[in-house]
Amino acid sequence: MRLLLALFATLLVPIVATAQTPPAASVKAAPELEARIAELPTLLMGGGDYNASFSAAFRTAVPKETFATIGTQLSTSDGKVTGIERITPASAWSAVVLVGYERGIATMQIVADPAPPHQITGLLITGMSAREATLGAVIDTLAKLPGVTGFAFARLDAAGPVMLQSRAPDRGLAIGSEFKLVILAELVRSISAGERRWEDEITLAGTGLPGGAYMSSPAGTKVSLYDLAEKMISVSDNSATDILLKLAGRAKVEAMLGTVGIADPAGMRPFLSTLELFKLKGASGGALGERWAGLDEAGRRALLDGDVARLPVSAINPALFASGKPIRVGSIEWFASPADMVRVMDWLRRHTESGPAARAREILAKNSGVGAGPAGRWQYLGFKGGSEPGVIAMTFLLQGKDGHWYAMSGSWNDVAAPVDEGRFAGLMARAVELAAGS
Secondary structure, eight states: OOOTTSSHHHHHOOOOOOOOOOOOTTOOOOHHHHHHHHHHHHHHTTOSOHHHHBOHHHHHHSOHHHHHHHHHHHHHHHOSEEEEEEEEEEETTEEEEEEEESSEEEEEEEEEOSSTTOOEEEEEEEEEEEOOSSHHHHHHHHHTSSSEEEEEEEEEETTEEEEEEEESTTOOEEOGGGGHHHHHHHHHHHHHTTSOOTTOEEEOOOOOOOSSTTTTOOTTOEEEHHHHHHHHHHSOOHHHHHHHHHHHOHHHHHHHHHHHTOSOGGGGOSOOOHHHHHHHHHBGGGHHHHHHHTOOHHHHHHHIIIIIHHSOGGGBOTTTTTTOOOOSTTTSSOEEOHHHHHHHHHHHHHTSSSSGGGHHHHHHTSOOSSOHHHHTTSSEEEEEEEEETTEEEEEEEEEOTTSOEEEEEEEEEOSSSOOOHHHHHHHHHHHHHHHTTO
């Protein structure tokens, strides 16, 4: 499953980045860099001279057509570019730039060549934040999105989460790759119990796996539990996910559902692997998915153990999600409410305070999902998101700079049309930003 927002830059703008020079006191941007920055609004709206503004290496990595698509994505989500709002130089030839849009603000890193003609050699969008002024306004905007949404923001007290602001927090929704947090929780449990160690190595069988880092790994490849968990969470690697699910066992992961706070575990039973979901949705024109929809839990388990297990990976339509249209997101998915996901993050917080399981916090913090600006307002930020056409969800574990803990989760489903991932991501980034100091 495609993880939206595991890496904000990957979700919105996969533009080439170059190494940045750390900010220095009183550093000033070169006039030539400022001139290139001034070109960005026009370029992002489809104008300007692309060949003149960007270096040959950049244009090779990001053809003009790709850049135009990126610009269209941004303007569709956040409106027209309104101008450059702030420039924070990192060196004479690099800077962090805030580019204003009608409904949001994009944070970009830019690098220009010190040698004439000083073309742009690196450009990376690291975050997109909405313009809503209050957390309540963000929640109101989320509620007006087409389809159905849910939102929860809670303080994590010793007795459990205390809801601070919410809208339909108990509404069960498809959550995409956020289900991987339950696999992480089972791994944390087993490590805390001394059953496993992060350093334990798994020997891969070389059998069929969904897309990801280990999809083509030959039999005999060894990989540690830590590496698998890190990829599963930070980049939402599906192959790593299915390896860990098989190792833990479906029954043990399902046993964790109630433990971590999922109010209606039936929404994730049977607990699907990513490969199983792809087979149900994308093989034989979705015939297996049609059967799945008409079965009870026992029948679904039998289907997974039988026809689904026997089906080769090659039977999955490689263009399954190419149309961007939702595919059975109301029946073949992992379902949980925002309040459920808040409780999952609280369980992970309480069970990773010390000991070897504490390394799970490192994993959750690898990818903030919102960029450096909103993340920098918190002492700690852990994140997991998920998406497919018609589904997007984002969940955060947050520690304020005063030491208090919070969790936030939002989901948006539309069974009839694609959701605007960029718009949702910007709203959640703004929510994270505004919630700091609650």
